[in-house]
Amino acid sequence: MIEVKGFSFTYPTGSRPALCDIGFEVGPRELCAVVGGSGAGKSTLAGVVSGTVPHLTGGTAQGAVQVNGRDLADTPLSGLVGEVGLVMQNPFNQISGARFSVREEIAFGLENLGVPRDEMVARIDPVLHDLGLAGVADRSPYELSGGQQQLLAIGSILVMRPTVMVLDEPTSQLDAAGNALVFEALGTLKEKGVTVLLIEHRMERLARAADRVLVLDRGSIVANGTPEEVLADERLEQWGVAPLRYTMAARRAAARGLWPARRPLPVTLDAAAAGFGETAGHPDRGDRR
Numbered sequence: 001m002i003e004v005k006g007f008s009f010t011y012p013t014g015s016r017p018a019l020c021d022i023g024f025e026v027g028p029r030e031l032c033a034v035v036g037g038s039g040a041g042k043s044t045l046a047g048v049v050s051g052t053v054p055h056l057t058g059g060t061a062q063g064a065v066q067v068n069g070r071d072l073a074d075t076p077l078s079g080l081v082g083e084v085g086l087v088m089q090n091p092f093n094q095i096s097g098a099r100f101s102v103r104e105e106i107a108f109g110l111e112n113l114g115v116p117r118d119e120m121v122a123r124i125d126p127v128l129h130d131l132g133l134a135g136v137a138d139r140s141p142y143e144l145s146g147g148q149q150q151l152l153a154i155g156s157i158l159v160m161r162p163t164v165m166v167l168d169e170p171t172s173q174l175d176a177a178g179n180a181l182v183f184e185a186l187g188t189l190k191e192k193g194v195t196v197l198l199i200e201h202r203m204e205r206l207a208r209a210a211d212r213v214l215v216l217d218r219g220s221i222v223a224n225g226t227p228e229e230v231l232a233d234e235r236l237e238q239w240g241v242a243p244l245r246y247t248m249a250a251r252r253a254a255a256r257g258l259w260p261a262r263r264p265l266p267v268t269l270d271a272a273a274a275g276f277g278e279t280a281g282h283p284d285r286g287d288r289r
Ligand SMILES: Nc1ncnc2c1ncn2[C@@H]1O[C@H](COP(=O)(O)OP(=O)(O)OP(=O)(O)O)[C@@H](O)[C@H]1O
Pocket: 011, 012, 013, 014, 018, 036, 037, 038, 039, 040, 041, 042, 043, 044, 045, 057
């Protein structure tokens, strides 16, 4: 559970707050996506929730950030291991390089924590299985595809059994296949009861995967709702986020009376197809094409 209340943060060299009086909550089994333009504060927020900001960056903070009821201001980073995991853009940077196989890489963090061998074995196999990495467990991490490497980075954290995972643009370096693997893994995290905060710019995927979407604009939360509510909002572009092509097409159609009146604008292909299908059945269709 993540709870952020009245939180503001300014970097030591910042002339204005990177985050400004923000508040939101994300519960267990919830995937909350964060979107926003460049410099909106998304990575700063990922750092705040994972504890690196301001613990490692310095700077001034006001307000409260709690993870599972623990105030992060009073919790050293070491106290968050096993509670919050952070996955970053480039999986390559998260692979330790100190281990020869995928299985050993996943064991690495547990070894550092001094987890007994039997328990390590008991934890690692389910993670390999859940993330679809069992077949490559004995391969070198460097032989994996980009998507599989990101799954390995996720697995290395998941094995610590965090209740909260923060992912900062985990698919930005990946091709479509890698992207699909990571989004599938996000579903697995949710099933395991993990609270997921995802910074992401691949809107089509997040429109389908997210339970909730937050929009950050110049450090403030300007929208917080379901993907349908937030991603079809006509102010999205003004907030620095490109609308989905389905929403744009339906908005243009709606302006010409070619979108069903009571149907919300779509944010997924399925919803767009359903809406246009309904219009296609309309008697006016032939005249307006
Ligand atoms: N280490 C830092 N020191 C000082 N200012 C910083 C630092 N990191 C980020 N900032 C500033 O804080 C603000 C928010 O930056 P942040 O990186 O969180 O935005 P973002 O939404 O993740 O942007 P992008 O999508 O471009 O990565 C920006 O004005 C940025 O210049």
